[in-house]
Amino acid sequence: MADPLIQELEATTKFYLWPKAVTDNFFRGAPLQAHMRQKCLTTFPGGLDMRFSFIYAPLIGGAYMQGANFNITKPATITSAVFDPKFYEINITEYLEQIRVQNVGPEASFSLIENDLNNAMSTISAIMAIAMARDGQTAARIAQINGWTEAYNDGITPSWDGNVYATYGKQLRNGAIGNTLNSIPRWCGDAAGNPAPITYQILEETYQDCCRANVEPDLGFCNKRLFAGIKNRIQPQQRFAQEKDPVWGVTGMKMNNALLMKDDYSPSLAYGQNHAILGNYLTGAFAVPVGVDTQSNLPAAQTNVTVGEVFVWCNTDKWLYFVAKDPLFAFGFTGFKPGQDNTRVSGQVLAMANMQNRSPWSGKQLYGLSA
Numbered sequence: 093m094a095d096p097l098i099q100e101l102e103a104t105t106k107f108y109l110w111p112k113a114v115t116d117n118f119f120r121g122a123p124l125q126a127h128m129r130q131k132c133l134t135t136f137p138g139g140l141d142m143r144f145s146f147i148y149a150p151l152i153g154g155a156y157m158q159g160a161n162f163n164i165t166k167p168a169t170i171t172s173a174v175f176d177p178k179f180y181e182i183n184i185t186e187y188l189e190q191i192r193v194q195n196v197g198p199e200a201s202f203s204l205i206e207n208d209l210n211n212a213m214s215t216i217s218a219i220m221a222i223a224m225a226r227d228g229q230t231a232a233r234i235a236q237i238n239g240w241t242e243a244y245n246d247g248i249t250p251s252w253d254g255n256v257y258a259t260y261g262k263q264l265r266n267g268a269i270g271n272t273l274n275s276i277p278r279w280c281g282d283a284a285g286n287p288a289p290i291t292y293q294i295l296e297e298t299y300q301d302c303c304r305a306n307v308e309p310d311l312g313f314c315n316k317r318l319f320a321g322i323k324n325r326i327q328p329q330q331r332f333a334q335e336k337d338p339v340w341g342v343t344g345m346k347m348n349n350a351l352l353m354k355d356d357y358s359p360s361l362a363y364g365q366n367h368a369i370l371g372n373y374l375t376g377a378f379a380v381p382v383g384v385d386t387q388s389n390l391p392a393a394q395t396n397v398t399v400g401e402v403f404v405w406c407n408t409d410k411w412l413y414f415v416a417k418d419p420l421f422a423f424g425f426t427g428f429k430p431g432q433d434n435t436r437v438s439g440q441v442l443a444m445a446n447m448q449n450r451s452p453w454s455g456k457q458l459y460g461l462s463a
Contacts, residue, residue, distance in 0.1 A: 120356030122221035173261025254378030281460030287400030315360035318401035321463030375399035407454035416444035
């Protein structure tokens with residue numbers, strides 16, 4: 093230890109701290125989550141689970157000749173998808189000596205408690221933003237929300253994470269309900285399993301795959317490397333118009349009825365991460381299984397494919413983002429609770445949330461892309 097510990101200048105001069113706030117250099121932007129909270133937020137008033145009902149088969153009928161007998165069998169045509177409440181918590185721990193004696197009054201440049209509460213809200217938001225791009229049904233993720241990677245799947249073709257989601261909302265795809273809850277992921281790379289550059293043709297084809305009658309995607313998103321690639325390769329052709337997103341407040345690109353946005357928590361090879369607390373949105377590689385849908389454009393079975401960058405078409409009108417009615421579980425704070433034998437106090441930010449897509453055909457995930 094240096095002697096003396098405090099040097100002359102430090103002992104005789106105050107330091108200048110401005111602004112009197114902590115700059116956030118960690119958390120990132122999540123426009124998909126912003127759109128969900130703004131346009132899809134739904135109060136969960138209570139109950140065992142969340143469900144939506146849907147038609148999966150037509151009634152019996154058709155052309156007939158005069159005098160023919162009708163088939164008056166009553167077929168089953170309606171069922172429901174089921175989603176469980178999912179719970180999240182972020183812990184805040186403080187020491188009474190710090191928050192009641194030291195970090196108080198005019199000598200406190202900023203409030204330690206206030207900044208930790210802000211950090212907790214940012215942390216839980218980041219965790220859920222990443223969870224939106226994952227699933228909530230595999231064994232390791234059963235406690236997580238049911239994200240778009242399982243919604244935009246067809247039960248036989250891998251999503252960007254290499255998993256096949258045979259069920260959605262606890263309903264078995266491709267069984268009695270047929271393909272009514274299916275969206276076929278699209279491989280955009282080459283036959284050898286390598287990523288390939290995005291093209292306007294791919295974007296237009298997959299956009300049209302998500303359209304029925306007057307229902308069209310209203311949002312397209314990807315991480316910033318692919319977003320830059322889209323602008324570099326396609327924007328010079330003047331096929332996109334610049335438009336400011338009223339929800340997120342930044343400029344995106346308009347294509348047909350959808351606004352294309354960059355989402356920092358969208359899966360990416362270049363910008364994805366596998367964070368110990370927040371979660372994993374780093375893309376990797378997987379071997380193509382047998383029997384994938386030919387519309388997926390995936391290479392032959394057992395070919396190793398590199399996922400690369402990921403792009404998603406989304407119709408936010410078809411999503412519901414449930415948050416508990418109870419204020420404590422609607423991103424509320426429990427308040428501080430004292431420890432048993434020390435001066436530590438801790439409290440938790442709590443949330444009950446989940447998301448469901450009533451029409452998975454209205455969105456699509458694309459992977460195997462390079463910038």
